[in-house]
Each structure stands twice: as C-alpha cells, then as structure tokens.
Amino acid sequence: MIPTDTTHPNTAPFLSLEAVRKTYPGVVALDRFSMEVRPGEVIGLVGENGAGKSTLMKILGGVTRPDSGAVTVDGAAHDGLTVEQSIGSGIAFVHQELNLFENLDVAANVFFGREPLRAGPLKLVDRAKLREMVAPLLKRVGANFSADAPVASLSLAQQQMVEIAKALSIKARLVILDEPTSSLPIAETEKLLDVIKGLKAEGISVIFISHRLHEIERVADRVVVLRDGTLAGTLPKAQINHDEMVRLMIGRMLKEREKAGEATRAPGPVALSAQAIRTSTYPDRPVSLELRRGEILGLAGLVGSGRTELARVLFGIDERLAGNVTLDGKPLDVGSAADAVANGIFLVPEDRKLTGILLDLSIAQNISLPNLPAHARRSLVSTNAELATAEKQKKNLGIKAPSVLTRTGTLSGGNQQKVVLAKWLAMNPKVMILDEPTRGIDIGAKAEIYGLMRALADAGVAVLMISSDMEEVIGVSDRIAVMHEGQISGILDKDDFSQENVLLLAVGKKPKLLQAAGEAQ
Amino acid sequence: MSKKDLGLLILILVVGAVVTAINPRFLLPINLANTSNLIGLFGILSIGQAFVIITGGIELSVGSLVALLGTLFIDFIAVRELDWPLAFVVIILLGAIIGFVHGWLITRLKLQPFVVTLCGLLIYRGVARFYTADGTAGFAFGQNFPDLEFLTAGRSYGVPNSFIALIIIAIVMWVVLHRSVFGRYLYAIGKNEEAAKYSGIRTGRVIIAAYVICGVLTALSAIYFAMYTRSISPASHGQFYELYAIAAAVLGGFSLRGGEGSLVGVILGTVLLQELQNLVNLLGIPSSLNFAVMGGVILIGVLVDQQWGVFRARRRMVEAARQNVAGAPAE
Numbered sequence: 072m073i074p075t076d077t078t079h080p081n082t083a084p085f086l087s088l089e090a091v092r093k094t095y096p097g098v099v100a101l102d103r104f105s106m107e108v109r110p111g112e113v114i115g116l117v118g119e120n121g122a123g124k125s126t127l128m129k130i131l132g133g134v135t136r137p138d139s140g141a142v143t144v145d146g147a148a149h150d151g152l153t154v155e156q157s158i159g160s161g162i163a164f165v166h167q168e169l170n171l172f173e174n175l176d177v178a179a180n181v182f183f184g185r186e187p188l189r190a191g192p193l194k195l196v197d198r199a200k201l202r203e204m205v206a207p208l209l210k211r212v213g214a215n216f217s218a219d220a221p222v223a224s225l226s227l228a229q230q231q232m233v234e235i236a237k238a239l240s241i242k243a244r245l246v247i248l249d250e251p252t253s254s255l256p257i258a259e260t261e262k263l264l265d266v267i268k269g270l271k272a273e274g275i276s277v278i279f280i281s282h283r284l285h286e287i288e289r290v291a292d293r294v295v296v297l298r299d300g301t302l303a304g305t306l307p308k309a310q311i312n313h314d315e316m317v318r319l320m321i322g323r324m325l326k327e328r329e330k331a332g333e334a335t336r337a338p339g340p341v342a343l344s345a346q347a348i349r350t351s352t353y354p355d356r357p358v359s360l361e362l363r364r365g366e367i368l369g370l371a372g373l374v375g376s377g378r379t380e381l382a383r384v385l386f387g388i389d390e391r392l393a394g395n396v397t398l399d400g401k402p403l404d405v406g407s408a409a410d411a412v413a414n415g416i417f418l419v420p421e422d423r424k425l426t427g428i429l430l431d432l433s434i435a436q437n438i439s440l441p442n443l444p445a446h447a448r449r450s451l452v453s454t455n456a457e458l459a460t461a462e463k464q465k466k467n468l469g470i471k472a473p474s475v476l477t478r479t480g481t482l483s484g485g486n487q488q489k490v491v492l493a494k495w496l497a498m499n500p501k502v503m504i505l506d507e508p509t510r511g512i513d514i515g516a517k518a519e520i521y522g523l524m525r526a527l528a529d530a531g532v533a534v535l536m537i538s539s540d541m542e543e544v545i546g547v548s549d550r551i552a553v554m555h556e557g558q559i560s561g562i563l564d565k566d567d568f569s570q571e572n573v574l575l576l577a578v579g580k581k582p583k584l585l586q587a588a589g590e591a592q
Numbered sequence: 593m594s595k596k597d598l599g600l601l602i603l604i605l606v607v608g609a610v611v612t613a614i615n616p617r618f619l620l621p622i623n624l625a626n627t628s629n630l631i632g633l634f635g636i637l638s639i640g641q642a643f644v645i646i647t648g649g650i651e652l653s654v655g656s657l658v659a660l661l662g663t664l665f666i667d668f669i670a671v672r673e674l675d676w677p678l679a680f681v682v683i684i685l686l687g688a689i690i691g692f693v694h695g696w697l698i699t700r701l702k703l704q705p706f707v708v709t710l711c712g713l714l715i716y717r718g719v720a721r722f723y724t725a726d727g728t729a730g731f732a733f734g735q736n737f738p739d740l741e742f743l744t745a746g747r748s749y750g751v752p753n754s755f756i757a758l759i760i761i762a763i764v765m766w767v768v769l770h771r772s773v774f775g776r777y778l779y780a781i782g783k784n785e786e787a788a789k790y791s792g793i794r795t796g797r798v799i800i801a802a803y804v805i806c807g808v809l810t811a812l813s814a815i816y817f818a819m820y821t822r823s824i825s826p827a828s829h830g831q832f833y834e835l836y837a838i839a840a841a842v843l844g845g846f847s848l849r850g851g852e853g854s855l856v857g858v859i860l861g862t863v864l865l866q867e868l869q870n871l872v873n874l875l876g877i878p879s880s881l882n883f884a885v886m887g888g889v890i891l892i893g894v895l896v897d898q899q900w901g902v903f904r905a906r907r908r909m910v911e912a913a914r915q916n917v918a919g920a921p922a923e
Contacts, residue, residue, distance in 0.1 A: 409793065413792070426787050429787045431783045431784075432780065440776075440793070443776060447772075447773045451772055452772065
C-alpha cells in the first residue's frame with residue numbers, strides 16, 4: 072500500500088486500486104500499482120510515454136481486466152471493471168483526441184444516443200427538451216457558446232467543454248482528462264483549468280494527465296507518478312513541484328532540464344525575410360518577419376492567430392496572396408513545398424502523423440523521400456544509399472527502433488518526430504520551421520529535440536519554432552515573436568522574456584518592457 | 593513475389609487443375625493461346641489502371657476509350673489510309689493527351705477522379721458512336737496490313753504476340769513501379785498525399801503522370817483490341833472493360849484507397865479473371881452467369897485477403913509487444 076496523504080482524511084475514497092498488475096504477452100505493463108481517488112480530489116497523473124498510463128486508463132474504462140489486484144469503486148470491490156460498470160459507476164473520459172461529431176451541434180453531441188424522443192411512432196428527437204437538458208450542463212462547465220452551435224465552429228477548448236458536459240450528463244463522479252491541454256493555446260488552457268476547479272468544487276474527482284507539468288502544479292491536490300509500470304511515488308500538495316515530478320518520472324535529475332541551452336554565438340545575418348505577406352486566413356493583415364541565421368526565433372500566440380498559416384505560406388503549401396520573401400537577401404518565389412525544399416527551407420509540421428511522416432513507410436523510406444533523386448542512379452532508387460543515410464541519421468539523432476526498416480507507424484511519438492527531423496537534417500537545412508515540435512512527446516525526447524534545435528542554430532541554421540507551450544517558448548527561444556489575429560503584435564528580446572509579456576502580446580496588449588527600445592515592431 | 597501474389601498464383605493453378613480435371617480441353621494449345629491472347633489485351637489495360645489506382649484514384653473511362661481510340665485507329669488506316677505506324681503514334685498521343693487532361697482536372701481543378709472519369713466514360717462513348725454514325729468501323733474486303741497484323745494478332749512460336757507485348761510492358765512497368773524514384777513517389781502519394789507534399793514531392797505532376805501512363809497503355813490496348821476484333825461497333829465495344837481492369841487490380845491486392853499493390857499482382861489478377869471466363873465457357877455454365885461468377889470470386893478473394901490482413905496485424909502486435917520487453921519499457 073502507498074502511504075496515504077491526509078488532505079481529505081474523513082472521506083472514503085471514491086476509487087481505489089490495490090496492487091493492480093497487468094501483463095501483455097511478454098510485457099509487464101503495470102505492476103503492484105495502487106492509488107486512491109477521493110471525492111473532489113484532483114489527481115495529477117504523470118509519467119513518460121510507455122510508463123503505463125494508457126494501461127491504467129484502459130483498466131479504469133473497463134476495456135481491459137487486470138491480471139491481479141483489486142479495483143474498488145464506491146465501496147464495491149471488483150477484480151476488474153467492465154465497460155458498463157465503469158460508465159455505471161460514473162467514470163467519464165475526455166480523451167486527447169476528442170470524440171465529437173463535428174457536423175452536429177453541441178446539444179446533439181452531449182446527448183448523442185440518449186436524445187429525448189417525442190411521443191409517436193416516428194420517435195423524432197424532442198429538440199426543445201434536448202436544449203432544456205443541455206443548458207444547465209453547459210452552464211456548469213462555464214460555456215460561452217450556445218447549445219445550437221455546430222461543434223465544428225468551436226475552438227478546441229470549447230470542444231473539450233462539450234466533452235466535459237457530456238461527462239457531466241452521465242452524472243460523472245470521476246472525470247479523467249487525458250492530455251486535454253496538449254493542443255490548447257495559453258488562454259484556452261486557463262479556461263480548462265477553471266473548469267477543473269469547478270468540477271472539484273462540485274465534489275467531482277478529476278484525474279488530470281498532462282505532460283505540461285506547470286499545469287499540474289497549478290491544479291493538482293496530489294500527484295501520482297508512474298515509471299515503467301510501477302508507482303514511482305506520490306507527491307502531496309505541498310511537495311508538488313516541477314523538479315520533483317521530473318525526478319520521479321525519469322528516476323534522475325535532468326541535467327539540462329527542459330532547456331535547449333544558451334546560444335553560443337551571436338545571431339548572423341538575416342536568412343529568411345518575409346515582407347508584408349498576406350495569408351488566406353487573414354487576407355487583410357500583412358505579416359512581416361525576419362529570421363536570422365544561428366537563432367531560434369520562438370513564434371507564440373493563441374491558436375488561430377495565424378502562426379501555422381504563416382509557416383504554411385513560407386513552406387509553399389498555401390498560396391501567398393501578397394508580399395515578398397527573400398532568402399539570404401535574394402528574392403524567393405516559393406510556389407510549392409517542392410520549391411521550398413529545393414531552397415533549403417524545411418518544415419516540421421504540426422500534425423506529425425498526417426503530414427510529418429508516412430506511417431506505412433519505413434524509417435529509411437521516410438528519411439530519403441524528400442531527397443530521393445540523390446539516393447538514385449538513373450532514376451532507380453539505390454536501397455544501399457538509402458539505408459546508409461538512414462543508419463547515419465538514426466545514430467546521430469538516437470532514433471530508438473529495431474532497424475531503419477521498421478515501419479514508422481510503430482514508433483513512439485518522440486521517435487517519429489526524430490524521423491521527421493532526420494529527413495531534413497540529412498539535407499543541409501538553411502531555414503528550419505518547426506510547428507509545435509514537442510506536442511505529445513515525453514520529457515526525455517523533448518530535451519533531445521531542444522538540443523537538436525540548438526545544435527542546428529549553432530551550425531548557422533535559422534530556426535523558427537511555433538509553440539503554444541509557454542515554458543518551451545521562453546526556455547528555448549533567443550527571441551520571441553508573438554502573433555495576434557494574423558499579425559506580429561511584438562517581438563521580445565531575451566531580457567523581456569516572461570509569461571506575462573507573451574500573454575499580453577498574444578491578446579494584443581502592450582508588454583512591460585525593460586527598455587523602450589524593445590517596443591513592438 | 594509477395595505472399596499475397598503467391599497465394600493468387602496458387603489459386604490460379606488450383607482453378608486450372610480443377611477445370612482440366614473436368615474438361616481436359618482447357619490445356620489444348622488452341623485454348624491456351626486464345627486465353628493468353630485475351631490476358632495480353634486485358635493485362636495491358638489493367639496495368640494502366642493499376643498506376644492510377646495506386647495513387648488512390650480511379651479511371652472509369654478506359655472502356656469507352658478502347659471503343660473511341662479503336663474506332664479512330666481503324667478509321668485512320670482503313671478509311672483515311674494513313675500509314676499504320678503514323679496512325680499508331682497519333683492514337684498513343686491521343687491517349688496521353690486524354691490522360692493528361694484527366695490528371696490536370698483532378699490535380700489542378702481538384703475534381704474527384706471518379707467524377708472526371710465517369711464523365712469521360714460517357715463522353716468518349718458518345719463521341720465514338722457519333723463518329724461512326726452509330727454504325728460499325730471495320731476493314732474493307734481484302735484490306736491487309738501484314739506487319740501490323742503480325743505484331744498485334746499474330747503468334748511467335750505459338751505464343752500470341754499480344755501476350756509477349758504484355759510481358760515486355762510488364763517488365764518495364766515493374767521496374768518503373770517497384771524500383772524507380774517515380775514509383776516510390778506513386779506509393780508515397782497513395783499512402784498519404786498530404787505527407788508526400790510536405791516532403792517536397794510535386795504530387796500534382798506525379799498524379800498527372802500516372803493518368804498519362806494509364807492513357808497511353810489504354811490507347812495501346814485499344815489498338816490491340818481493334819486488331820483482334822477487326823470490326824468495332826462503338827455502342828458495345830469495350831463495354832465494362834474499366835470494370836475488368838479495376839477487378840484485376842483489386843484481385844491483385846490493390847487497395848482502392850491507394851498505396852498498395854504490386855505489378856505481379858495485377859497481372860495475376862488479369863490471369864485469374866480470364867481463367868474464370870474460360871471456365872464458364874468450358875464447363876458449360878450459362879454464359880449469362882459470367883459476371884456473377886466473376887463478382888463472386890472477387891468478393892471471396894477480397895474477403896480472404898482482408899481477413900488474412902486482420903490476422904497478420906494481430907500477430908504483428910503480439911510480436912511488437914514481445915520485442916518491447918527486450919528493448920524499451922512497456923506501454
């Protein structure tokens with residue numbers, strides 16, 4: 072048994088796991104794992120990818136049964152839950168990938184499959200009753216949108232509120248949030264954390280899984296750390312801090328923590344310059360940006376502020392409606408991604424699985440894809456050349472895989488991201504644009520990717536990093552440009568870095584600068 | 593040869609053995625020659641279709657194109673008395689142009705392949721019928737083209753030259769599809785067009801090239817079909833051939849979602865289809881049941897293949913879990 076903490080000494084736990092063990096053929100996924108969740112308690116659950124979080128979720132959701140151990144819900148002990156028992160006892164999940172029907176409205180989503188029906192043989196949906204039922208739920212999650220709004224029109228955070236409303240509609244007593252903030256921008260994350268506090272105030276328990284430790288620090292009453300399928304430790308409220316969580320997660324202190332390290336050289340001349348570019352999302356707002364060789368320029372801002380669109384235009388995926396781009400002082404006309412690649416401008420896209428790599432191809436095939444003619448003789452692919460490049464990159468980047476012939480789809484998120492990086496690193500980048508490079512990646516791999524970005528900058532590459540992770544933007548960048556509604560609202564130099572300043576610029580306000588000279592450009 | 597292809601080959605041999613056991617005429621040289629001639633004609637058509645299917649597209653107009661281009665070819669050499677090599681080049685070029693237009697409409701104007709080529713199916717059939725005034729295109733009595741006839745409908749050492757043409761085309765296209773940079777691009781685009789574009793591949797050009805290849809091979813097979821039948825009524829000539837070609841590709845392991853399939857597979861698919869046709873004839877099954885037999889076999893083939901895939905995926909998962917214990921910590 073774990074040493075129980077004493078924040079809620081008088082209440083019986085809603086959920087308790089005792090010595091739970093789960094093995095898959097050849098793998099111990101979870102071993103001697105015990106934890107308790109009391110009513111109204113917010114548990115932060117952290118652990119690297121592969122630590123056993125998913126297995127734990129599957130057991131709580133009734134998808135798999137533990138091999139041994141006991142799961143006690145609301146005083147009733149089970150060997151394992153079924154899906155029906157899980158739902159019936161009020162355990163609700165909000166997954167990272169939302170399970171909403173984007174083409175339906177909010178009300179239809181919340182009560183999907185449980186719609187109130189009108190009397191009569193046709194069993195039509197009773198819209199009025201439905202709306203009546205949804206309204207109080209939306210109020211409880213603090214929704215600022217109507218029940219009639221189509222889900223597609225909502226922001227990610229709002230969609231998550233719909234998911235939580237759905238959870239409340241089945242009278243949830245424990246809401247499990249699986250990395251809910253990993254794709255949320257700063258301001259939206261705030262809203263979600265408020266919702267969690269609201270749930271807590273109603274006596275509903277929350278298990279909050281996140282890689283963003285500062286968010287855990289802010290809302291969790293207790294932190295449970297998983298490592299290699301076992302309980303690495305629990306931290307009571309007073310002991311929750313970043314370093315301690317990291318130490319338990321990886322079993323040692325991170326040397327460089329989550330930093331990319333300081334720049335070792337002064338930034339060089341301007342590599343990529345965008346002058347009054349207009350994107351199709353904000354055709355009325357020109358964007359100008361200068362990116363120097365040897366620097367990491369962080370690009371912060373709320374989701375929808377036009378950061379990804381800017382990157383897509385620079386990389387030639389989207390059409391540039393107006394404005395000029397120069398590379399090393401020479402005008403550049405990028406009409407397609409192929410043009411950008413030919414000029415040494417590379418993009419590590421936001422959506423790794425959809426656009427970053429081809430999951431069905433091997434590591435080697437992914438790495439050679441953008442540069443295939445260089446791996447071919449008389450237009451015929453040379454497998455040897457391809458393998459040689461891949462082996463070299465695998466070693467350089469520390470891609471963990473049985474071989475370079477392994478399908479990339481079977482790799483962990485961090486290793487997939489390394490494959491994306493590897494294909495560009497094999498081609499001598501001049502400008503590297505990274506869009507949310509560490510989303511959904513565990514801490515160890517994160518630190519490695521930061522290190523790679525710094526190494527690139529030190530080698531004279533101009534690095535543009537788009538990120539919604541505040542710690543990351545501040546920890547990694549040499550300068551930070553912030554976008555607000557399609558335009559750069561300001562650029563911060565190192566001395567002016569602070570969460571407050573980035574947030575102020577992100578919502579279009581003036582930052583608090585040390586020197587007047589650093590005024591928004 | 594992949595396991596999938598091997599399975600198909602075994603099926604072909606088993607069906608052949610069963611048919612032979614019931615009706616030994618199956619193995620008569622004349623029957624084999626006739627069947628391999630048809631395999632040659634349909635094989636060329638199916639390879640073209642396969643190049644489009646691998647990109648995740650579809651080409652529905654090939655049947656109508658066989659009619660239109662065949663009609664034009666016979667008209668050129670029999671009525672307008674063009675030199676046949678010139679007529680040949682013109683027809684091939686026409687096929688390439690039509691393929692280019694399809695590819696251009698699909699990639700640049702973002703129309704769906706199904707829609708574009710469905711319109712093609714209707715348009716080319718209509719034009720062919722109009723061109724002959726709903727009549728028949730054929731040769732006048734005594735008209736002879738010895739060289740052309742030898743190359744298309746003749747035999748070398750008892751083997752139909754159309755079949756030999758298929759073998760040569762298949763070898764070339766095998767290299768293109770499985771060994772060339774272009775072939776790799778085709779697979780990449782079929783698997784995930786968006787990711788291929790983000791890797792700097794000019795996906796539009798590659799897809800257009802696939803439709804051009806299909807157009808050229810369709811034009812070539814149109815000439816072969818024309819010289820095989822020697823007279824064409826555009827109202828019915830080549831009808832449903834697009835479905836034969838698609839069926840051959842699907843039987844050969846191509847996924848209509850794109851990115852999957854092999855050249856050997858589409859050839860074997862064609863062989864099996866023609867073997868089934870032959871079976872219907874030899875076993876005295878009413879020929880009206882022809883399509884039903886084909887449809888049934890394709891359905892069973894795809895079903896077995898799909899279930900086999902599910903089984904393999906499950907085994908791969910267990911294996912990956914096992915490897916995990918040796919390497920990284922478990923999930």
